[in-house]
Amino acid sequence: MTLARFKSTDGLDLGGRRVLVRADLNVPIKDGKVADATRLERLLPGLEALANRGARVIVISHFGRPKAGPDPGLSLRPVAEALGHFLRRPVAFAEDCVGEPAERTVAALQPGQIAVLENLRFHQGEERNDPQFAKRLAALGDIFVNDAFSAAHRAHASTEAIAHLLPSYAGPLLCKEIAALKSVLDNPTRPTAAVIGGAKVSSKIDRPPQQPGR
Numbered sequence: 001m002t003l004a005r006f007k008s009t010d011g012l013d014l015g016g017r018r019v020l021v022r023a024d025l026n027v028p029i030k031d032g033k034v035a036d037a038t039r040l041e042r043l044l045p046g047l048e049a050l051a052n053r054g055a056r057v058i059v060i061s062h063f064g065r066p067k068a069g070p071d072p073g074l075s076l077r078p079v080a081e082a083l084g085h086f087l088r089r090p091v092a093f094a095e096d097c098v099g100e101p102a103e104r105t106v107a108a109l110q111p112g113q114i115a116v117l118e119n120l121r122f123h124q125g126e127e128r129n130d131p132q133f134a135k136r137l138a139a140l141g142d143i144f145v146n147d148a149f150s151a152a153h154r155a156h157a158s159t160e161a162i163a164h165l166l167p168s169y170a171g172p173l174l175c176k177e178i179a180a181l182k183s184v185l186d187n188p189t190r191p192t193a194a195v196i197g198g199a200k201v202s203s204k205i206d207r208p209p210q211q212p213g214r
Contacts, residue, residue: 015111016055017142057115131161144167
């Protein structure tokens, strides 16, 4: 895999264009507030760069694991509010990621403005990589930017199917993560150590078999 295969939006005229940005806004929430804004802070430069180039920026993301349809406890509204705080500019919020609420919010955006759409996983079509759901998302944008490295491995509607429907580009965070991986995998400096962590590490590394009598 080479970085040359990944196109960025550098050099594109984005003035007035609707740019759908697949981000990872899956941040911890406590008492209705963002408890750790690291992911949001890393996302800011890319969003600001698009807005400053005159794009109408539409951010889409999953949040948590809703069981069946919309769940008020898993709304992206508080995350959108936090994003606006860090960006120091208003961030619009749509109460759905498709349909009339999303269409109305996107239509109201002026060049240089940013909106966040509601949790993608409120629709089962997201995780099913449903082509029809992807078409509804794609109808909201002119180009697609994937800047969610942590979700890029999933064949979901907002990461895989949509990329076949719109001109698609890699965001700066995605490119940065790939470059970091290449530096370690293609030409590592020895000795090398890997630190693996996270809440779901148990699903990534198999436990060793238990010995009899232990």
